[in-house]
Amino acid sequence: MVGFLVSEAFRDLRRAGRVALSAILLITLALAALGAFWIVTSNLGHAVARWRDRVRIVVYLRHEPDAAALASLMARVKAVPGVAGTTYVSRADALASLKRVLGKDASVVDQIGQNPLSASIELTPSADASTPEAAREMLARLGAMPEVEEVAGSADWVERLSEWQRLLGMIGLGVGGILGLAAILTVTTATTLVLHARRHETEIMRLVGAPEIAVRMPLLLQGMIQGLLGALLAVAVLTVAYRLAAPHLEPLMSLTLGLGEFSFLPPAGLAALIGAGTLLGALGGWLARAGR
Amino acid sequence: MVGFLVSEAFRDLRRAGRVALSAILLITLALAALGAFWIVTSNLGHAVARWRDRVRIVVYLRHEPDAAALASLMARVKAVPGVAGTTYVSRADALASLKRVLGKDASVVDQIGQNPLSASIELTPSADASTPEAAREMLARLGAMPEVEEVAGSADWVERLSEWQRLLGMIGLGVGGILGLAAILTVTTATTLVLHARRHETEIMRLVGAPEIAVRMPLLLQGMIQGLLGALLAVAVLTVAYRLAAPHLEPLMSLTLGLGEFSFLPPAGLAALIGAGTLLGALGGWLARAGR
Amino acid sequence: MIELQGVWKTFSVGPVRVHALSDVSFRISRGEFVILTGTSGAGKTTLLRVLYGAERPTEGEVEVLGRDVPSLGRSEVAALRRSLGVVFQDAKLLPARTVYDNIAFVLRALGTPRSQITARVFDALRKVGLSSRAQAYPAQLSQGEAQRAALARAIVRKPPILLADEPTGNLDEGMATEIHDVIKDIWTSGTTVILATHQAGLAAVLKRRTLVLERGRLIKDQG
Amino acid sequence: MIELQGVWKTFSVGPVRVHALSDVSFRISRGEFVILTGTSGAGKTTLLRVLYGAERPTEGEVEVLGRDVPSLGRSEVAALRRSLGVVFQDAKLLPARTVYDNIAFVLRALGTPRSQITARVFDALRKVGLSSRAQAYPAQLSQGEAQRAALARAIVRKPPILLADEPTGNLDEGMATEIHDVIKDIWTSGTTVILATHQAGLAAVLKRRTLVLERGRLIKDQG
Numbered sequence A, B: 001m002v003g004f005l006v007s008e009a010f011r012d013l014r015r016a017g018r019v020a021l022s023a024i025l026l027i028t029l030a031l032a033a034l035g036a037f038w039i040v041t042s043n044l045g046h047a048v049a050r051w052r053d054r055v056r057i058v059v060y061l062r063h064e065p066d067a068a069a070l071a072s073l074m075a076r077v078k079a080v081p082g083v084a085g086t087t088y089v090s091r092a093d094a095l096a097s098l099k100r101v102l103g104k105d106a107s108v109v110d111q112i113g114q115n116p117l118s119a120s121i122e123l124t125p126s127a128d129a130s131t132p133e134a135a136r137e138m139l140a141r142l143g144a145m146p147e148v149e150e151v152a153g154s155a156d157w158v159e160r161l162s163e164w165q166r167l168l169g170m171i172g173l174g175v176g177g178i179l180g181l182a183a184i185l186t187v188t189t190a191t192t193l194v195l196h197a198r199r200h201e202t203e204i205m206r207l208v209g210a211p212e213i214a215v216r217m218p219l220l221l222q223g224m225i226q227g228l229l230g231a232l233l234a235v236a237v238l239t240v241a242y243r244l245a246a247p248h249l250e251p252l253m254s255l256t257l258g259l260g261e262f263s264f265l266p267p268a269g270l271a272a273l274i275g276a277g278t279l280l281g282a283l284g285g286w287l288a289r290a291g292r
Numbered sequence C, D: 001m002i003e004l005q006g007v008w009k010t011f012s013v014g015p016v017r018v019h020a021l022s023d024v025s026f027r028i029s030r031g032e033f034v035i036l037t038g039t040s041g042a043g044k045t046t047l048l049r050v051l052y053g054a055e056r057p058t059e060g061e062v063e064v065l066g067r068d069v070p071s072l073g074r075s076e077v078a079a080l081r082r083s084l085g086v087v088f089q090d091a092k093l094l095p096a097r098t099v100y101d102n103i104a105f106v107l108r109a110l111g112t113p114r115s116q117i118t119a120r121v122f123d124a125l126r127k128v129g130l131s132s133r134a135q136a137y138p139a140q141l142s143q144g145e146a147q148r149a150a151l152a153r154a155i156v157r158k159p160p161i162l163l164a165d166e167p168t169g170n171l172d173e174g175m176a177t178e179i180h181d182v183i184k185d186i187w188t189s190g191t192t193v194i195l196a197t198h199q200a201g202l203a204a205v206l207k208r209r210t211l212v213l214e215r216g217r218l219i220k221d222q223g
């Protein structure tokens, strides 16, 4: 019986011909676009994480601490919630840095009698501090330490980051919504097509007393086969596109987004895509049931 | 006869029901996505243009020129191909600027006896200079002037810009390609459907001697009506989406891209979308011809 | 075996109501051979459709093989139909399958062992004189050939009841007689037969119980 | 008016070759009434299909209304068909249109003025006794009613030639006689008629020229 049902499904598929091909390609397209969006989003996510690492908050110190005081201070600064990385910048480091900023005019510095700059600690905030409230809280705590003269850097980097994340979220929602709609339409269209092609056949089958499973199962199987083929094709398309594009994209990415590596979907993501395709196809086949 | 043909087309459309609806929605989707991409691309294009305005090349001068020499120099600089805007920065301006950079430590500057900085001209490159070669050429010409001590700023801003443009171009190509494929598949699928639904009907019509125009014209008209409806819907969707999203996007845009205004498609763009939809639909109807 | 009690079937076409069956009652016992006749539009096809559950009567009771047909669910209707051989007036062959596949299909869907299928299909085709057209598709058959293929499909399962709707409508007299002989053979082997036909003369020839419909009413039941 | 010269039509079904027409020649003059008969599968439908250009003969010449049919292009075939009234054996009604629309359609596609359409359609329906079913869809008709609707469509244009393929195959004798009377009326008004039927007896009843086909060969041409 199973052999009979599967062979019926393949027979239907062959007969549907160009239409089955269309359905498969539309599923491929929807899934490939979904996958491509997934890849881009996760890479942008990496980029955002990297940018967060680059945001610096500078805590200016009243005096240059000695080694012991420094160690204790650093420990307390690290304990503040929202602080991820810390780098100590001594007065000498700061002067060197100023010379770098001045470039051609660095010689000016040498005309100054003594080093006028303060020692400071540069902080990297953690993801915990990415809400404006958490960031304000962290800045307040740092400013309250006795050794600290002033904290430079405000909450606006956090706002920027969260705006970026909101933007990405909105794009994701929009793209996801459109693709979802397209996939549903695809499945509906393909199903309607197959149903239409089979309408008389289904009626005749029922009239000669064919069991329901023989009437419907091939439709379901056919849908699943289409979905599976579509998904496998989508994975192939994504893989090839990645192989071709990654070498060209990587330098660009590192130039514009500061991201060294352009990563592909993890195996679990690929499995999810294939599963989604099969489900989509099965759904199409199943809708056959609702359709009559 | 025309009335007869149009009424036949509407009758077909009504009969195709859910399928016609699917086809219309798929066309809507394809065109809305195309339109949305168009809007985003053109806004990014504006942003790139704005960024170009912000790129500064600094030409350091050997001596602070007097008014007459300055006027002649500025004229010669402006004449160099690729130079868009020029701003003269006197030695006093430069010192004020340095104080701003030093921020908290600005008092250092006052300890310096005399102003050690050079006068300079800040340049904005024009779009002409956006290829690496043109930019190098411009820099060489500026460096060759007798008054100029050094030119700061290299060709790398140009590279960044052109990389961005390449990235946008690639995204455009990718998205365009996928949408094109989807649109072709949509049209093929919808046409196959309509053809399939009409197969017997077409055969019978031919057998009773209906003129070819009565057999085919309704199919073509039906396709055009579908395409037109899909395009109008797409324009409506885009307009509503723009109205809803623009107020939220604008502050975000200005924050991340430095773009004050998020603009919609020009009327000509809308007309092109509508035309494309109608053509797409007509193509679908026309394929009916090739299909048999 | 088959029993109808006060069966009505009314169709509405726009404002017009058509009484395809009006208060039809009769009973057929196991092993009978019944001819159902009446002019075009009298309700013969509708009556058979009610028997195999394709049409639900507007009113009245229908019992076939001990089942209350109008109350059956989809899978029970399918099970009932598998006990019936039906020859449809318009053949209803699956257009995408050859004559052989059309007949083998019903056996396969029932799980008949592969080894028996070919022999049984060709046996049925031979009975209706169509074995040479086994590989043709329905569109490649003449109308009479299609009708014979439909009969072969109906008898291949050796059903307890055979419902034949105009099985010789497109056949000349010689061939019609052959087909009637095939149907009689099946009847002789124990199948209950209802044969719908517009040929009023056939009743006289076959000398069997005859039900006559006129505008949906059973006006005669004799033999 | 109609002339066939050495016409062959051979179909291949897999390895099998079927000669549906073998070396058929005859000639029919304007105003004749010809009966075409033969058993199921003899080639009657194929012969008519060759006449209205739905089948290209494998060999031989076919002339209808002065046109060399096999050489006609698509639009010329359409024009030819508009001069022919054809009753197809399987009715071939457009399933999505009512009986009225099925008949009105051919008039509309020809550009008949609106004002005349309703009257002409009902006139044709009255002739075949189907005016009460004008608003029904084909699926709502009995087989005999569908056949009559197809005849109404064929005669609504008052064509110079009427090709009728088994127009009474699903009708009882009384109604068949009525339909034959309708066809005779049309013939009397000047239409050339070819009537294909498997009822060999009909030739004797109608007393007209009869062509008899047997396995694709024209074995008799008399009357």
Ligand SMILES: Nc1ncnc2c1ncn2[C@@H]1O[C@H](COP(=O)(O)OP(=O)(O)OP(=O)(O)O)[C@@H](O)[C@H]1O
Residues within 6 Å of the ligand: C011, C012, C013, C018, C019, C020, C038, C039, C040, C041, C042, C043, C044, C045, C046, C047, C089, C198, D139, D140, D141, D142, D143, D144, D145, D170
């Ligand atoms: N689905 C339907 N909707 C509306 N009317 C219907 C439907 N089916 C049948 N009828 C009408 O019911 C009447 C009986 O139809 P039925 O097909 O049973 O006749 P029949 O005796 O089989 O005729 P024939 O010998 O021409 O096949 C006819 O007038 C027909 O038009």
Ligand SMILES: Nc1ncnc2c1ncn2[C@@H]1O[C@H](COP(=O)(O)OP(=O)(O)OP(=O)(O)O)[C@@H](O)[C@H]1O
Residues within 6 Å of the ligand: C139, C140, C141, C142, C143, C144, C145, C170, D011, D012, D013, D018, D019, D020, D038, D039, D040, D041, D042, D043, D044, D045, D046, D047, D089, D198
């Ligand atoms: N398209 C086709 N492909 C293959 N064989 C065909 C095709 N059309 C007809 N035939 C065969 O040609 C022969 C003649 O068919 P035709 O339909 O002309 O017979 P007919 O005289 O009209 O029979 P009936 O009275 O049963 O309608 C038959 O054996 C049929 O199977």
Ligand SMILES: [Mg+2]
Residues within 6 Å of the ligand: C044, C045, C046, C089, C165, D142, D143, D144
């Ligand atoms: Mg009937």
Ligand SMILES: [Mg+2]
Residues within 6 Å of the ligand: C142, C143, C144, D044, D045, D046, D089, D165
């Ligand atoms: Mg025939």
